[in-house]
Amino acid sequence: MTKLQKMTAIGILAAISMILYFFKVPLPFFPIFLTLDVSDVPALIAAITMGPIAGVMVQLLKNILEYLSHGSYVGLPINQIANFLSGALIVGLIGGLYHYQKKLNWKSYALSITVFLTAMFFLNYYFILPTIMNLLGLNMNQYLTSFTEANPFVTDFRTAVLFVIIPFNLIKILFVYSVGLPFSFKLQRILQKRRLIA
Template sequence: MKLSFPKLKEHKSMSKTQRMTSIAILASCSMLLYYFKIPLPFFPPFLTLDLSDIPALIGAITMGPLAGILVQFVKNIVEYVLHGSYVGFPVGQFANFISGSLIAGLIGWFYFYRKKLDWTSYGISTLIFLAAMYALNYYFILPSIMSLLGLSMEEYTASFAQFNPMVKDMRTAVLFVILPFNLIKISMVYLIGIPFTFKLVRILQKRSVAI
């Protein structure tokens, strides 16, 4: 499958109002997609996939990496206000924000500064994403959830070991469960979201609709 994209045809600059409106629309789409979760076999039920990062990807490619990050920020703020967190503190929303911001922001950065997307862009973005998520999960997210739920290390890692017998501790839980899940997540978003974004923008440009 071809995943190399050149710079899109230039269009007139968007006003601040147009940019904020576009970000709000994309954030709304992201929030709707967030509720359609896809469970994965061989993974704990609390790890599910969704397509809510694609609107942020659209924003990052068309308006720059900051726009994609703002879409993720709005989505997670509204999600926490409406539904709260099962552990009280918004650890899940924070993790989703960081994860989605890296997925969209890295590709947005490569596109705006290299003027194209190719296999180098995807490879470097994926490696940075996985390294960041390993550190974030190992040092902050999983320990925070474990502490807030009042679980011991053995009790918490047992929920991962049920699905992967290679899990013995926190490090192996991240290495053998969280990282494979994140690799599937970023691959799905890039494989679906990037071709869709370029096709959508070309259609809108032909119809002279600013995005």
């Protein structure tokens, strides 16, 4: 695949990803603002077929286009930044492991999921959620209301991240892997047969 073909493919996958981002499904037992979508799948395809950097680029372009098109409910693009960080970790980790090892096994999945959940705990605890709370002008008690309504085990900010955000992110990465990886590997085999990729 030439550099031009790769750049074109990244652009097309980013556009598809942004369209898929509109179709969000709320989950029972979670706050209404936590939804699942398949917009990470095109980035996962890029990460498997073209490398982890290509996958991260699809995530970056998707969120830039999304912000330019629809803005953010808190003004600054914190929700797009959060989506980018989450998506880039998902596709970058598994894409990096796949291209380094030339295969994936249970250790690859366990490592990528563990690193992803650990990173998302710290990112949400120290950066994403506090920033959203401050931009919305809410105090801690007001902000925790949606979390405590969804999960009775939430008693403070730490447990909100631990018992709501982390389980959601676990569901998210398992969902993206189960939907995106089989399709990515099938597409990769097709491209290899046509000698479009190595």
